[in-house]
Amino acid sequence: MVSATIDHLVATTVLIVAFTLSMGLFSQIMQNALLYQFHMHLATKCSDTLDNILLSFGDMPGIFGLGDYTLEPYTLDPTLVMKLLSASGPIVEYPPGSGIKYSNISFGVGDYFLVPVRQCIDYETAQELLGLKGLYGFRLSLTPLFRVSFTSIQEGRDGKSLSFTVVVEGYGSPVSNANITCRLLYVRAGGGNYPTISITSMSKITDSNGKAQFTFRDVDVSRNYVVVANADAAHFHGVGYIYKQALTGAGNVIPFIENMENGMIILAHSYDVKQFNKTSALFYNATYFALDDDWNLMNVRLLGNYYGLLNYASGTQGKTYNRTQIPPEYLGRPGILVVVCRTGNEYGVTVMPWQIQSLSFSVEFGGNPSGWEWVATDVRHVLIGGVPYTAKLALWSLMGYQVARYGW
C-alpha cells in the first residue's frame, strides 16, 4: 500500500515537472515564432507606408504624400519636400517673441533653410493622414545619393587664385568619370558700401577615385567666395559647396523663408536671431541664382530690399531685418540665395537653397526611433528635381511588442 502511494507520488511529481518543463520549451518556441510574425508584419507595413508616402499625390488636402500626378512615380515634388517639418534642427522663433516659428534645416553658421512652421506638414498630421496615429511611429530621411566634398583647399598668397580638389562619392563607392562644373562666386567690394558677387566657372572629369583638381587663377578671392560644384553622372546630379568664411566680427545675415507660396524672404541680423553676440551694423547684398535645366546659374534680380543695412542697436540707422522676394516666375525652379555682408573690411556669406536639391540638403521628418523595441527600415531610390536621393523610412510599433491590438 505504502509503496503504491510512493509510486503514485513519484509518478505524479515527475510528470508535473516534465509537463511544466515541456510547456516552457514549447511556449519559448511559440514566443519566438510570434515575435517573428510581429516583426515581419512591421517590415511589410514599413514597405507599404514608404510606397504610400512616395507615390501619393500630396498637393491636396487630406493626403500625405510627396508625389505629384504630373511626375513619374518615385520622382518627388520638390515643393512638397520643402514643407516637411524638420526633425533635425530646433524650431526657431523670429522675430523674437512674435510666436512665428520656423522649421530648421541648418548645417552650420552659413547654411540655412528656415521655412515657416505654419506652412509645413507636421509629424502628427502625417501620422493621422497615413492612418498610423496611435499605432506606429516613423521617421523619413531623404539623403542625397552623391556626396560632393572639397579637400586640399588652398588660396594663393596674394588672394588671386584658388585651388581645391572635388571628391564625388556615391552610396558605396567613388563616382569616376563624373562631369564636375565648379562655379566660383567671388566677392567684390562694389562701388558703395554694398559688396557684390562676380562669377566664373570651370569643368572637369573625375578620375577613378572620384576626384578632380581645380585651380582658378586671376580671380580676387581675398574678401570671400562661394564655390558651388555640380556633379553629373548618368544624368544624375549631386551638389556640393564651400565658402571662405561665414561670419564677420558683427555676425552675418540669416535668411528666413517667410512665405513659401510667394517667395518672400526675411534677411535678419544674426544678433536678432540670438545666434551671435555681436551687434554692429552689417551692409548686405543678396543675390539669387535660379538653376536652368542644365544646372547653369542664372542671376535673377530679387524684388524688395535685396541690399541694405542691418543694424540691431535701436535709434540708429538701419533695421534689424529686411524683406526681399524671389520673382514669382522663378518660384517653380530650384535656386540658390547667396547673401554677402560686410562690416569694415570683413566679409561674411550665407547660402540658402530654394528647393533642397539645389544644394543637396538632406531632410529628416518624423519621430525619434531610438529606444523602441524593434524598428523596421526600408529604402527606395527617388529623384528630387533630377537629384537622386535615398528615401529611408524607419517604422516602429507604438504598442511595444504588439503590432495589432489584442481583444482581451
Added chain:
Amino acid sequence: MMRTIEAVIVIIIMFAAFFMASYFIVLPSPREVSPMNLRALALTVLKNLDVNGYLGEVVFSDDSSAWKELQTVLSASLPPHIAYNLTVYEITEDGVYMLKKSVSNVYGGRVSFTESVSYMVSSPDVTYKTVAQKISEGGKNLTLYILNCADANGWWITGYTAQMLAQDVYNLLKPYFQTIILVNSTAQLLNLLDGVKLTTNPSESVTDAIIINTFGEVVPIPQEYTEGGSRQGQGYDSDKSSYARYCYTLGKKVREYNWKWISIVGYPFFYVTNTIKFSSRQNNYGIYGIVSVGAAGLNAFLQGLNYSNYVYNPTWITKDITTEYGVPVQFTAEAYYRSNYYGIYPASEQSASRALPGPGAPNDITRGYNLAIIAPVFNPVYGYYAAATFKHNSGKGALIAIGLTRTPDIRITALALLIYYKPNIFKETFTAPGKSRLVILQLAQLGGV
C-alpha cells in the same frame, strides 16, 4: 513502480514530440525577419536611371566607357553591402532572349542573388511604341479609383496587403486609363461618396468612374457612417446591429454616379473596416479594425443598386463551385482571346468558392435585382458565375465580382475590366527586331546572417 514507468514513458513521448516539433519548426534567420525590400529598391534604381533615357542609351551601346559609367552609377546607387548583377538580353525576331552583356560588382566567390527585377527598354534610335486606348464611355475618359486606405485592413487577401495589391493593379491598368487615383484614406472615400473630386487634376471625374476595392471581402467605411457617426442612419442598421445599411448606401451611390464597383476576391461586402473606429473590434479571426456584416452586405448592396427599399436579408447566395460540384471554373473563349491580346496571363482554370447566382441558379440576382451579366471571365457552372460584370438594366451602375477562392490574383481583376471595356492596343512597328532589350537587375545582401 508501474506508474513511475508509465510516467517516464509519457515523458519520453512528450519530449519526443517536442524534439520532433522543434525539428520541423525552423525559425528564419534574423535577416529574413525584417527584410529590406530589395525588389523595390532595384526597381526604383532602374526606373530612375531610365527617367531621362539614360538606361536605354547604355544598353544599346557597345561603348565600354558607357558600360563602365553605368557600373559606377549602380555601385554608387546601392548600399555597400548589396551585391548586384545586371544582365541585358536582346529579344530577337523569333522571340529568343540572347545574352548581350552583364555587369556586376561581384568577381569570384559565389553570391546567391535573392531578388531580381526585369525592365524592358527600347533603343533610343527607334520611336516605336504601343499605345493603349484609354478606357472611355460615351467619348469621356473614365477615372479609375483604387481603394488604398491606410486606415483599413483587408481580409481574404492572405499574403498581400491591400496597398501591395493597389500598387500591382495600378501598374497593370496604368496604360488604359488617363487618370488613376489612389484613395488613401477613408476620409477620401467619404469625399468620393459625396461626389467630391480628390485631386485638382482636371481630367478626374467622379461620375462614371471605376472603383477597385483591394481589401478583398472587406470594404472600407468612413467613420461618419459608423455607429455614433454623423451619418449613422445611412451606415448602420441599429435594429439588426449591422453595417448592411452602409452596403445599401454604397449600392445606391454606385447607381447614382454610374460606378463600376469591383470586388477582387471572395464574398463581396462581407465585412467593413476602419482601423481607427474599430480598433478594439475584430472579424472573429483575430484581425482588428474589421466588423463582420455577413451575407447581408451583398444583398443590401444589390438592393441599393436596384433602388429597392432596404430590407435586412442575411441569406447566403453564393456557391462554392469547386467543393460542391467538384470542378474548377474555366476561361471563356473571350477571356482566352483577351488574355493574349493584353498580355495578361493568369491561370485559365481556377477554384471558385463564392460564385454569384445567375439565370438557372437559386436566388438568381439578375432577376431579383434587374441585372444583366456582361463579359464573364469564366464559363458559368450550373448558373453560377465566378467572375463577371453584373450591370443594372437601367444602364447605370455595375458590380464586377470576382468570386474566386483566396488568395487573390489581381490579374483576373484587370482582365475582367478589360474584357468589359475592350480597349484597343495600337502597335507601331512593334515587330522591329533587335530593338527591345530586357534588363534584369539581381540583388543580394552580403554579410550578416
